[in-house]
Amino acid sequence: MGKINVMKHAFVPEHRPVSKEDEEEILEGMNVPKDKLPKILKSDPVLQQLEGVHGKIEEGRIIKIVRNSSTAGEANAYRLVVDR
Amino acid sequence: MNRKGITKRIGAIKFAYMSPKEIRRLSATKIITPDTYDDDGFPIEMGLMDTHLGVIEPGLRCKTCGGRVDQCSGHFGNIELSMPVIHVGYIKEIKKLLRSTCSECGHILMSDEERDHFIQEMVDLDKLGGDSLDMRKLAKEISKSARKNKVCPHCKTEQRKIMLDKPTTFREDNTKLTPKEVRARLERIPDRDLIPLGLNPKVVRPEWMVLSVLLVPPVTVRPSITLESGDRSEDDLTHKLVDILRINQRLRENRDVGSPQLIVEDLWDLLQYHVNTYFDNQTSGIPPARHRSGRTLKTLIQRLKGKEGRFRQNLSGKRVNFSSRSVISPDPWLSINQVGVPIRAARELTVPLRVTPENIDYVKEMVEKGPEPMEQGKYVAGANYIIRPDGRRIRVTEMNAETVAEKIEVGFIVERELKDGDIVLFNRQPSLHRMSMMAHEVKIVPGKTFRLNLAVCPPYNADFDGDEMNLHVLQSEEACAEAKVIMRVQENILSPRFGGPIIGATQDHISGLFFLTYRNPMFTRREVVSIFSNMKSENFPPSENIDGEKMWYGKEIFSHFLPENLNLEFRASICENCDECLKKDCEHDAFVLIEDGNLKTGTIDENGIGAFKGEVVDKIARDMGTDKARKFIDQITTISLGVITLRGFTTAISDEDVPPEAKQQIREVLEKAADKVKAYAEAYRDGELEQMPGRDLKETLEVMALKETGKSRDNIGAIASRHLGLGNNSVVMAKTGARASMLNLTQMAGALGQQAMRGERPSRGYEERTLTHFEKGALGAEARGFVKSSYKDGLNPIEFFFHSMAGREGLVDTAVRTSRSGYMQRRLIHAMEDLMVYNDGSVRNTGDTMIQFEFGEDGMDPMRTKSGKAVDIDDIITELKAAKRGGGA
Numbered sequence: 027m028g029k030i031n032v033m034k035h036a037f038v039p040e041h042r043p044v045s046k047e048d049e050e051e052i053l054e055g056m057n058v059p060k061d062k063l064p065k066i067l068k069s070d071p072v073l074q075q076l077e078g079v080h081g082k083i084e085e086g087r088i089i090k091i092v093r094n095s096s097t098a099g100e101a102n103a104y105r106l107v108v109d110r
Numbered sequence: 111m112n113r114k115g116i117t118k119r120i121g122a123i124k125f126a127y128m129s130p131k132e133i134r135r136l137s138a139t140k141i142i143t144p145d146t147y148d149d150d151g152f153p154i155e156m157g158l159m160d161t162h163l164g165v166i167e168p169g170l171r172c173k174t175c176g177g178r179v180d181q182c183s184g185h186f187g188n189i190e191l192s193m194p195v196i197h198v199g200y201i202k203e204i205k206k207l208l209r210s211t212c213s214e215c216g217h218i219l220m221s222d223e224e225r226d227h228f229i230q231e232m233v234d235l236d237k238l239g240g241d242s243l244d245m246r247k248l249a250k251e252i253s254k255s256a257r258k259n260k261v262c263p264h265c266k267t268e269q270r271k272i273m274l275d276k277p278t279t280f281r282e283d284n285t286k287l288t289p290k291e292v293r294a295r296l297e298r299i300p301d302r303d304l305i306p307l308g309l310n311p312k313v314v315r316p317e318w319m320v321l322s323v324l325l326v327p328p329v330t331v332r333p334s335i336t337l338e339s340g341d342r343s344e345d346d347l348t349h350k351l352v353d354i355l356r357i358n359q360r361l362r363e364n365r366d367v368g369s370p371q372l373i374v375e376d377l378w379d380l381l382q383y384h385v386n387t388y389f390d391n392q393t394s395g396i397p398p399a400r401h402r403s404g405r406t407l408k409t410l411i412q413r414l415k416g417k418e419g420r421f422r423q424n425l426s427g428k429r430v431n432f433s434s435r436s437v438i439s440p441d442p443w444l445s446i447n448q449v450g451v452p453i454r455a456a457r458e459l460t461v462p463l464r465v466t467p468e469n470i471d472y473v474k475e476m477v478e479k480g481p482e483p484m485e486q487g488k489y490v491a492g493a494n495y496i497i498r499p500d501g502r503r504i505r506v507t508e509m510n511a512e513t514v515a516e517k518i519e520v521g522f523i524v525e526r527e528l529k530d531g532d533i534v535l536f537n538r539q540p541s542l543h544r545m546s547m548m549a550h551e552v553k554i555v556p557g558k559t560f561r562l563n564l565a566v567c568p569p570y571n572a573d574f575d576g577d578e579m580n581l582h583v584l585q586s587e588e589a590c591a592e593a594k595v596i597m598r599v600q601e602n603i604l605s606p607r608f609g610g611p612i613i614g615a616t617q618d619h620i621s622g623l624f625f626l627t628y629r630n631p632m633f634t635r636r637e638v639v640s641i642f643s644n645m646k647s648e649n650f651p652p653s654e655n656i657d658g659e660k661m662w663y664g665k666e667i668f669s670h671f672l673p674e675n676l677n678l679e680f681r682a683s684i685c686e687n688c689d690e691c692l693k694k695d696c697e698h699d700a701f702v703l704i705e706d707g708n709l710k711t712g713t714i715d716e717n718g719i720g721a722f723k724g725e726v727v728d729k730i731a732r733d734m735g736t737d738k739a740r741k742f743i744d745q746i747t748t749i750s751l752g753v754i755t756l757r758g759f760t761t762a763i764s765d766e767d768v769p770p771e772a773k774q775q776i777r778e779v780l781e782k783a784a785d786k787v788k789a790y791a792e793a794y795r796d797g798e799l800e801q802m803p804g805r806d807l808k809e810t811l812e813v814m815a816l817k818e819t820g821k822s823r824d825n826i827g828a829i830a831s832r833h834l835g836l837g838n839n840s841v842v843m844a845k846t847g848a849r850a851s852m853l854n855l856t857q858m859a860g861a862l863g864q865q866a867m868r869g870e871r872p873s874r875g876y877e878e879r880t881l882t883h884f885e886k887g888a889l890g891a892e893a894r895g896f897v898k899s900s901y902k903d904g905l906n907p908i909e910f911f912f913h914s915m916a917g918r919e920g921l922v923d924t925a926v927r928t929s930r931s932g933y934m935q936r937r938l939i940h941a942m943e944d945l946m947v948y949n950d951g952s953v954r955n956t957g958d959t960m961i962q963f964e965f966g967e968d969g970m971d972p973m974r975t976k977s978g979k980a981v982d983i984d985d986i987i988t989e990l991k992a993a994k995r996g997g998g999a
Contacts, residue, residue, distance in 0.1 A: 056960075056963065057950060058958075058960055062958050062959045063960055064959075064960060095968065097967050097968040097970065098966075098967040101963075101967035104963065
């Protein structure tokens with residue numbers, strides 16, 4: 027069996043790394059320090075898939091997740107990349 | 111995000127074991143005698159009740175601090191154990207240490223380099239902000255890797271396997287390790303080797319986990335009680351300590367005289383048992399210590415653990431003052447905002463009143479009247495206590511009322527009895543949602559029960575078959591103001607649970623409004639006066655002149671209480687769901703159309719004003735404010751009762767009478783269904799049944815049988831309905847949603863139909879059959895729980911049995927469901943108790959960590975949604991229509 031691209035699965039929402047330039051603006055807009063964001067593991071299958079596209083994603087980067095929401099149509103969430 | 115008001119923060123908490131040295135330093139006295147009191151009833155020196163440990167009897171003074179009963183909180187003592195004993199609480203830690211260190215030299219079973227590498231890893235983890243849980247996990251991993259080495263890298267001793275015999279015996283290759291040996295090994299572990307094992311050598315030494323001195327809690331922790339007979343009864347802990355002391359003494363004597371090793375060891379084990387049960391009397395592997403009566407003793411762990419333990423019983427929740435509990439009963443003449451408080455309770459419950467220059471005369475006058483004033487046979491609030499600025503409380507009695515009143519000055523606090531209009535909190539358990547505790551206004555009533563309006567029963571889930579409710583009196587103006595704004599009943603008409611009204615009419619209120627509005631009946635002046643007779647003050651609606659007599663239309667009476675600019679369209683509960691809706695020309699009068707506050711067509715029933723469903727209540731509460739909604743509910747329920755009282759309303763089993771032809775038709779339907787199932791069963795047996803996709807043959811048969819019996823039930827319902835019209839009170843209740851359903855009526859008039867368990871026909875009991883009345887392998891309808899009788903006709907014994915099976919399943923299901931959902935809710939509450947929605951719409955916890963970026967992803971307050979939807983299109987269309995007409999909001 028070949029490797030599965032989890033991001034193509036219907037249950038996995040869109041993940042996208044936030045560029046370093048945009049980080050500050052996003053955090054400012056939400057009035058939240060970086061370390062108070064929800065976390066995503068560096069070893070997460072989605073992140074490994076993303077690294078294939080965007081190159082290496084270090085600890086401390088922010089991932090934007092766009093979900094389909096039953097209440098709001100589309101909802102944005104952000105996660106901080108952590109190791110371990 | 112910084113929170114105001116926090117001036118100090120706890121930086122860190124450190125836990126450590128107590129060293130024998132520390133225990134002795136803490137100890138006020140050594141305990142050596144197992145006796146407690148001498149013949150005169152005085153505590154024995156160096157006994158368990160020594161007055162050095164504090165005092166529990168009035169009159170005595172503590173020998174340590176000199177304090178009396180209420181001044182001295184007690185002091186610890188100690189018992190010198192003649193032989194060391196393992197502490198059960200640390201057994202896992204001891205096991206870990208013994209296994210990962212050398213039995214001879216005590217070093218951790220790894221090279222120094224390896225050890226230092228792990229220590230560095232711990233330091234790094236700490237720097238990265240690892241909490242104590244992460245640390246413990248790492249220590250566990252280190253110990254696991256140390257255990258792998260079977261030979262000590264330092265002294266080359268081969269390590270033998272150490273086993274733990276529950277609860278506290280260690281064996282090394284089947285030779286027993288005494289606590290003394292265990293301690294010797296722990297002592298050998300060097301300080302530096304403790305760090306990778308998760309202990310901080312600066313505060314802790316592992317040998318302290320083996321006890322050589324036992325700390326004795328103060329007598330105030332284990333008070334003895336004197337019974338009426340004068341006998342003393344000691345606390346469970348004291349009993350246990352007596353056991354420990356006795357064995358300890360015998361062990362010492364035997365050891366000192368050089369008794370055989372066997373005897374000493376037996377006593378040693380016994381001492382270990384007593385110390386174990388002193389800490390925890392429920393450890394697996396040992397029988398719990400019992401009282402003489404056979405009751406198990408409640409020792410240290412049992413005091414703290416579980417639902418009745420110190421934490422959940424006394425620390426997380428407490429008993430409170432200014433509260434009362436009584437049976438509830440209905441009072442339809444109260445407002446939904448009110449609660450009827452009986453005089454007996456009102457005399458006991460008080461509100462503190464601070465005396466100011468403005469109110470001093472008023473307060474003095476009140477206190478003068480004493481604690482139980484009555485005026486013209488009516489309740490008047492008096493005062494129970496006055497509190498002086500120095501904190502002294504003086505009880506106001508009939509005798510001293512006048513003298514006390516004179517002494518009152520500005521700055522005093524007077525505890526005033528409850529009076530009409532006070533704000534109180536009213537609560538019914540189980541408190542499952544926020545509407546389980548709402549603020550009400552007090553109305554003093556005679557009798558002994560709390561009264562509440564029937565429309566507030568749904569949020570509390572209350573009825574009057576003996577339910578009791580709690581009442582709490584608020585003790586400050588701030589609390590009252592807050593409760594009034596956010597907790598008052600009228601503020602909770604709309605529920606955040608489903609975005610609709612949770613407060614509204616039930617049962618007779620709904621039937622009453624049905625009779626008022628269905629097909630727009632007319633009422634004479636006499637009748638209208640009767641209907642309005644319970645209103646506090648109200649003008650009559652406009653009348654029509656018919657045949658020279660003043661007449662009133664029911665729909666106009668209803669419209670009279672609607673706000674003027676109300677526009678609404680919806681289908682009533684009696685709607686027959688026709689293929690094509692004729693809207694306002696509905697032949698069932700089921701299409702409700704309200705234009706500019708006038709009920710044009712339609713019937714008001716459950717969908718109009720019912721709790722959970724009432725469109726009219728919903729719209730008023732949403733668009734015109736809770737004040738108007740409360741007023742509407744109060745008025746319309748009163749009117750409804752006027753109508754139903756005027757008309758009269760009763761039901762009997764004869765309501766479910768159907769003509770003989772109908773009975774015959776029903777019988778035919780039932781027979782046909784039974785025959786069909788029989789045919790299916792035969793086809794199955796002959797292997798001729800056509801298999802359904804995804805099911806085997808047997809399943810196919812069951813599905814077909816259930817479908818057939820289900821169909822027959824529907825048909826019976828249809829036949830019965832043809833003969834049961836809206837002229838029938840039972841049908842009125844079922845169709846309007848006041849109570850019961852058409853299915854209930856069908857089961858009374860027609861037949862019960864198929865009984866099912868877990869959604870399947872009954873199939874077990876005897877070998878290949880449900881009951882011995884059937885042949886083995888019988889698969890027909892009757893053999894598998896098809897009931898052809900109705901409740902009215904009565905069931906035959908076989909049918910009754912099947913019905914009981916299904917009925918029992920229902921009971922068990924509810925019992926299981928409540929306990930399970932209760933525990934689930936408890937866990938949910940604990941998981942979410944520190945979450946809060948901030949002003950920017952985000953949800954964060956007390957650590958300021960982001961939980962949701964926008965509450966519910968859409969930022970909507972579910973209470974203000976329409977059944978969870980943010981926009982109510984139908985309502986907008988109705989309003990636009992109204993605007994076009996030139997009216998509307």
